[in-house]
Amino acid sequence: MKFNTDVVIGLEIHIELDTKTKLFCGCSTKADKPNSSTCEICLGFPGSKPVLNKKAVDYSLRLCLATNSKIASELIFSRKNYFYPDMSKNYQITQYELPIGDGGELELSTSKKVGLVRIHIEEDPASLVHPAGMHDSAYVLVDYNRSGRPLCELVTQPELTSPEEARDFMKQLINVLRYLKIFDVNNGVIKADANISIKEGDYNRVEVKNITGFKEIERALNYEIQRQKQVVKEGKKIILETRAWDAQAGVTHSMRSKESEADYGYILDPDLVITDITNEWVKKIKDELPELPRDRAKRYVSEYKISADDAKVLTQDYDLAEFFNAVVKKTSPVQAARWARRELVRVLNYNNLEFSESKITPDGFATIVDLYDKKKITDNVAKKILEKLVIEKFDVKDYIKNEGLGVVSDSGKLEGVVKEVIKNNPKAVEEFKAGKGNALNFLVGQVMRQTRGAASPEEVIKIIKSLI
Numbered sequence: 001m002k003f004n005t006d007v008v009i010g011l012e013i014h015i016e017l018d019t020k021t022k023l024f025c026g027c028s029t030k031a032d033k034p035n036s037s038t039c040e041i042c043l044g045f046p047g048s049k050p051v052l053n054k055k056a057v058d059y060s061l062r063l064c065l066a067t068n069s070k071i072a073s074e075l076i077f078s079r080k081n082y083f084y085p086d087m088s089k090n091y092q093i094t095q096y097e098l099p100i101g102d103g104g105e106l107e108l109s110t111s112k113k114v115g116l117v118r119i120h121i122e123e124d125p126a127s128l129v130h131p132a133g134m135h136d137s138a139y140v141l142v143d144y145n146r147s148g149r150p151l152c153e154l155v156t157q158p159e160l161t162s163p164e165e166a167r168d169f170m171k172q173l174i175n176v177l178r179y180l181k182i183f184d185v186n187n188g189v190i191k192a193d194a195n196i197s198i199k200e201g202d203y204n205r206v207e208v209k210n211i212t213g214f215k216e217i218e219r220a221l222n223y224e225i226q227r228q229k230q231v232v233k234e235g236k237k238i239i240l241e242t243r244a245w246d247a248q249a250g251v252t253h254s255m256r257s258k259e260s261e262a263d264y265g266y267i268l269d270p271d272l273v274i275t276d277i278t279n280e281w282v283k284k285i286k287d288e289l290p291e292l293p294r295d296r297a298k299r300y301v302s303e304y305k306i307s308a309d310d311a312k313v314l315t316q317d318y319d320l321a322e323f324f325n326a327v328v329k330k331t332s333p334v335q336a337a338r339w340a341r342r343e344l345v346r347v348l349n350y351n352n353l354e355f356s357e358s359k360i361t362p363d364g365f366a367t368i369v370d371l372y373d374k375k376k377i378t379d380n381v382a383k384k385i386l387e388k389l390v391i392e393k394f395d396v397k398d399y400i401k402n403e404g405l406g407v408v409s410d411s412g413k414l415e416g417v418v419k420e421v422i423k424n425n426p427k428a429v430e431e432f433k434a435g436k437g438n439a440l441n442f443l444v445g446q447v448m449r450q451t452r453g454a455a456s457p458e459e460v461i462k463i464i465k466s467l468i
């Protein structure tokens with residue numbers, strides 16, 4: 001393949017679908033005690049027969065529709081053969097020959113569209129627990145609670161060109177999954193395997209496995225790029241291999257030279273009948289499809305008359321969009337959108353916080369916006385309170401009252417402050433009279449300091465000019 005960017009990244013993402021039961025049996029997907037949610041099917045007893053969970057297919061169809069992936073006309077499952085304790089029947093049931101979704105795309109926050117290769121359904125293997133860590137444990141424990149949980153695997157084209165883009169892709173994907181209501185963001189797991197190559201290494205691919213969540217992916221890929229550059233610098237070749245990401249140590253370890261798909265000896269699963277995915281089935285899913293980010297953005301524009309740019313930023317984070325839904329019930333949507341898009345996002349970035357990590361509540365935010373809108377607090381004071389409200393909880397109105405931050409609307413009081421400032425700064429007053437523009441700014445600044453930003457600058461200028 002020919003590439004023209006310095007870095008080439010493709011992702012294979014495993015999404016745990018938020019169904020009540022496993023993919024081929026009735027065992028619950030929610031269990032705390034190890035090995036408490038298992039049966040003969042997910043433990044792979046001889047003679048046990050899998051029964052497909054329709055909900056998992058419905059959810060996968062939602063994802064296909066949301067990403068414009070072409071839906072297959074039938075569901076076919078295969079056995080991927082391998083020997084390892086995490087799959088007690090020695091094969092994993094997956095889709096190989098014909099995935100449920102073919103192609104498609106997902107849009108990044110920059111509006112760049114990233115192509116998809118495929119979307120398929122498969123069962124999760126059991127989890128292996130190393131009691132003393134990966135390298136030092138004398139034995140391994142196996143927890144089959146996870147064995148047989150439904151996964152959707154989504155494979156992208158190698159069209160991502162930086163770790164930041166890979167992070168954004170994961171973030172936008174998680175956002176879509178949340179709108180679709182098929183992923184439990186608090187308890188569900190989303191993991192990525194990344195194929196990454198660099199120009200200096202002749203685009204020889206390395207697969208980095210086991211990266212959880214969107215923050216990790218940027219870290220893991222940044223590390224891997226530096227490692228590959230170092231290998232080239234030392235005059236060695238990048239070898240095709242699979243490496244594991246160790247999040248704790250912040251490094252990737254070599255696992256094995258890469259196996260090809262042919263090594264797994266796929267065969268069709270004779271226990272699962274081929275099921276037609278009828279047009280009626282797809283239509284039903286389509287009709288019931290929850291509102292997607294792009295639809296919600298359009299609705300915000302038409303319903304609340306906010307700008308398309310503001311709507312896009314607000315809907316790209318499910319939590320932020322839900323927050324906005326609550327805020328618009330209490331205050332002006334246009335002001336709320338403007339303050340959320342510009343100031344709230346700025347403060348979050350400054351504190352390196354995701355929206356969900358902040359302490360802000362719809363009530364507190366709406367109060368600030370409302371007081372600003374009604375000119376009860378100045379722009380300056382509103383920003384200061386917002387900065388505080390992101391990192392701690394408090395009552396906005398009480399705070400303004402206790403700190404005396406309300407707009408000094410009593411013009412007599414404000415005039416008193418201005419007179420005081422004029423009296424104490426004769427030099428600036430003389431300069432102002434002599435026509436120096438900076439002198440006025442200085443005097444206004446003094447008044448603002450005295451009132452702690454609670455006076456309107458226009459009002460202050462008016463009073464100064466009337467008094468000098």
Ligand SMILES: [Zn+2]
Nearest residue numbers: 025027039042
């Ligand atoms: Zn089971």
